[in-house]
Amino acid sequence: MDQPVSLRERKKDQTRRLLMRTALELFERRGFDRVSVAEVAAASSVSKKTVFNYFACKEDLVLGAGKHHIDEPARAVRERRAGQTPHDAVREYLLTALAERQPMTGLSASPYVRRLQRLIADTPALTARNLHYQQESRGLLAEALAEEGASEVSAALIAAQILAVQEVLAAQNARRVLAGESPDSVYADAVTATEHAFHLLERGLGDLLRRSAATTTYADSD
Structure with a gap:
């Protein structure tokens, strides 16, 4: 039970939500580079130190809400069932996220999320920080693949291919939603595109690291 x-x-x-919403309003009004962390703190009636207690850097005032997604592809691979390949585990994870309209898929109907997406797209510093988190996610996925015997090079290549698919699909969905289409109207195409992309990926990766029924998973050993 929860x-x-x-x-x-x-x-x-x-407090975390207040800081993020206050920051977004200031960044939209004046531009990300023209607003200091101290100004966000003052507008939120907290100290600058308090802001950094919640967020490691200024960019995380915008990107912090999605940081929990960084390790999810690696977790999906570690927890995959017998008979399932790493790329199929991530495909399943993404299809579930699409069905739930999670913001990381680009299909969120939330006006707040759309504002964040526009700000990130228009702000080089946020785009760069977002790329850093994508690289971190690839590194974690590569670690999960290496744990099962993939060489360092193979693990890095596989992780890069799988997460490049995720990033391209999410960007395509977000572009359509930001252009005015509803997430519900984009959903069917998003599912089709995901299935198509992972079909192409599967033809390249094939049965590599397919989990056998005899393999003990992390969930099984708990």
Whole structure:
């Protein structure tokens, strides 16, 4: 059963959301590069130190909400079932995220998420930081692949191919939504594109690292 959220955790979450929304309003109004962390803090009635207690850097005031997705592809690979390849595990993970309209797929209907997407697309510093997180995600996925016997080079190549697919698909979805299409109207095409992309990937990667029924998973060993 889920543990109840404490009052302290609720207050922390409220502060985090306040900082992000205040920052977004200031960044939209004046430009990301023209607003300091101190100004975000003052507008939120907290100290600059408090901001950095919640966010490692200024860019995370925009990108921080999606940081929990960084390790998800690696986790999907580690927890995949018997008979499933790494690329199929990530495909399944992405299809679930599409069905849930998660923001990382580009299919969110949230006006707030769309504002974030526009700001990221229009701000080189945010685009660069986002690329850093994509690289971090690829590194974590490569580690998961190497744990199962892939060489360092093979693990890096496989991770790069799988996550390049994810990034291209998400960018395509986001472009259509930002252009005015509803996430629901894009969904069927997004699923088709995902299936097509991973079909092409599968033809290149084939049965590499397919998990046998005898392999013990991390979930099985808990």
